Every structure is written in C-alpha cells, then in structure tokens.
Amino acid sequence: MSTWIRQAWIEPVKLKRLGDIRRKELRQAAFAVLEREGIAGATLEKVAAHAGASKGIVLHYFRNKQELFEHAMREANAVLRDAVVARLRLARTPTERLDAVIEGNFEEHLFRPPLCHAWLSLCAEVPRDEKLARIQKALHARMRSNLLSGLHGLTSPKDANDIALGVTALIDGLWLRLGLEPGSVSREQAIRQVKDFVSARLAMRRPETAGA
Amino acid sequence: MSTWIRQAWIEPVKLKRLGDIRRKELRQAAFAVLEREGIAGATLEKVAAHAGASKGIVLHYFRNKQELFEHAMREANAVLRDAVVARLRLARTPTERLDAVIEGNFEEHLFRPPLCHAWLSLCAEVPRDEKLARIQKALHARMRSNLLSGLHGLTSPKDANDIALGVTALIDGLWLRLGLEPGSVSREQAIRQVKDFVSARLAMRRPETAGA
DNA sequence: CTTTTTATTGTCCCACTGGTCAATTGTTGA
C-alpha cells in the first residue's frame, strides 16, 4: 500500500498499473455501447466485445454491471469537467469565467447526439442508483459553483443564485433537445442562447420579488 | 370504418369499447411501472401485475413491448397537452397565453419526480425508437407553436423563434433537474424562472445579431 | 528457476423475459 502511494508520487502523471489501463478501456467501451444501445440494451457481453475482450474480464475489473456504468459516468463527467476547467484557467474577468463555463459545456467534440444519448440513459437511471445520483449531484454542484464565481462579481448574491439555476437548467435543456431531435440546435445556437439568457437576466431590473 | 366514425360522432365523449378501457388501464400501468423501474426494469409481467392482469393480456392488446410503451408515451403526452390546452382556453392576451403554456407545463399534479423519471426513461429511448421520436417531435412542435402564438404579439418573429427555443429548453431543463435531484426545484421556482426568462429576453434590446 | 500474483478465458448455471399458443371462461346475439 505504501509502495503504491510512493509510486504514485514519483510518477504523478502516468501511474498506469496495467489494471488501470484495462479499467479505462472498459469504462470507455461501456460508454460507447451506451451511446448506441441505451441502458436497456447495454449488456456486459457487448461492452466486452467492444473492448475486444471477454465478458469475464469485465467482471474481473468491476464488481458488477452497476459499478461498471457508475465508472462510465464518472469518466464522462471528468471529460466535461476538464473541458470547463481548461477554459476556466484562461479566464480573468467574471464575464470571461461565465463564458468559459458556457462554452466549455458545448465544446465541439462533446456536444454531439451520441454522447448526449448515453448521458440521457445514465440520467434516466439516477433515481435508481444512489451512486449515480451522487456523481450527478457533484457535477451539478461544481458547475453551479463555477457559475457563481463569475456571477458574484456582476450581481447580487440572490440574483446570482437564481441565474445560476437558470443557466444549468438551460444548458441541460439544450443538451436534451440535441438528444431528442439531433440537428434541431447547433453548438453556436446553444451558446448564444445561454449567453443571451445571462445578459438578459443581468440587465433586467428585477421586478417585485415579493410575488411568489 | 364509416361505422366507427359515425359511432365516434354520436358518442364523442365516452366511446369506450371494452377493449379501450383495458388498453387505457394497461398503458397507465406501463407508465406507472416505468416510474419506479425505469426502462430496463419495466417488464411485461410487472406491467400486467400492476394492472391486476396476466402477462398474456398485455400482448393481447399490444403487439409487443415497444408498442405498449409508445402508447404509454402518447398517454403521458396527452395529459400534458390537456393541461396546457385547458389553461390556454382561458387566455385572452398574448401574455396570458404565454403564462398558460408555462404554468401548464408545471402543473401541480404533473411536476413530480416519479412522473419525471418515467418521462426521462422514455426520452432516453427516443434515439432507438422511431415512433417515440415522432411523438416527442410532435409534442415539441405543439409547445413551440403555442409559445409563438403568444410571442408573436410581443416581439419580432425572429426573436420570437429564439425565445421559444429557449423557453422549451429551459422547461425541459427544469424538469430534468427535478428528476436528477428531487426537491432541488419547486414548482413555483420553476415557473418564476421561466417567466423571468421570458420577460428578461423580451425587455432585452437585442445586441448585434451579426456575431454568430 | 520456483512461487505467488495477476490477467484472461470459456464454461456453466439459473433466473427471467418477450412472445406464442391452446385451452378456458365469460358474453352476446339469434
């Protein structure tokens, strides 16, 4: 155990034990299958086949089907997070931070129907899988926090919260549209939509907040 | 055929042949099972059990599983449509029409996690089921048209289109939030969110539309 | 060169699923 830690320290970037490689291959395969087959059609055998291995190996690295797909979701999640984080590092002003989050969520190689379909299938399982729910919740919390780091410089905390909720919902909704009717919304449209939302809400003199 | 039409005309409200009753029971049962089990866990036997019948009867009324769930989606769809239409009938001004659509989409007995979960599961299957895709598309088209009927009185056609897209996405996104993290968004919050979106976008002096 | 892990495969098992079908039980109409 201490050995493992030491090695990880020495080789912080590629600490790939052999098993870790397989693991990654497998959860990526899982995700790929999910894209085409949905959760109902995503079978262990298909995942194995897609990774060029046997079904046995899948359960060698993952306790069961559930765990496999939980890791698949983590993977997908991490990809999205990295996309945003990369852009966030370059942002200086609050507005730039906002744009970083928005644009990162619609990156070219991510905002695609297949990916969206897999994401949808995973989301649909959230209510029945505590782990998925936690992962999802964490993703949302991070996104929200990223948004707030931009918004707090631009409006009151109360409105910031409100707008952040709206932005996350709007982003999810646009992804959903892409999944339900591919081609009905382009990357550029989506980005513009969200940006317009933000600027409109920021410009808005908030009406009597009393009424609800 | 002409007989059928004539009868439907004479008894426009309750044209219930016995079979139609069973059919309705079954697709409602299907939906109920979907709420708890998701698409992967929704089996014919469970649906039958939930309707207090045997599996055989399900396939007596529906060619196969797929058809059953397609009808389940139609059912759910119709419920939502009726909710909106009812409110729409009372609306007089464009603004009232907008509010009708918005509030109809978050009606108290509809905007609930279980219903949302089932809806999500169905959406996740859309990419693999042409019929589901069509149903979904139709629902979206109607919603869009309803929104435009309100928006066209309030802004330019171009902006109306844009805002309509945003509203549908935002509504879907808020539903999604309800499904992913029940309790994270209340009915009132959701409505306010969408209404604020609309009024903010309407108030907004659209910036240089050139840029994308 | 052993010994001990780790990686990998193929087989086996059992529960279960969608779907078919013949048989049974009402219902209805003559």
Add this chain to the structure above:
DNA sequence: TCAACAATTGACCAGTGGGACAATAAAAAG
C-alpha cells in the same frame, strides 16, 4: 339454448443476461 366471439389465463419455449468459477496463461517477485 346454443353457437360465435371476445376476454383472459397459464403453460410453455427459446434466447439471453448477469454473474460464479475453475482452469489456464502470463508476469512479477523472490
């Protein structure tokens, strides 16, 4: 009362899926 017909059931079937496991290959460690 009887035949025709729809509703409903239960048994059955072939296929599949998740998962356990023992056997084997390959590496690592010693």
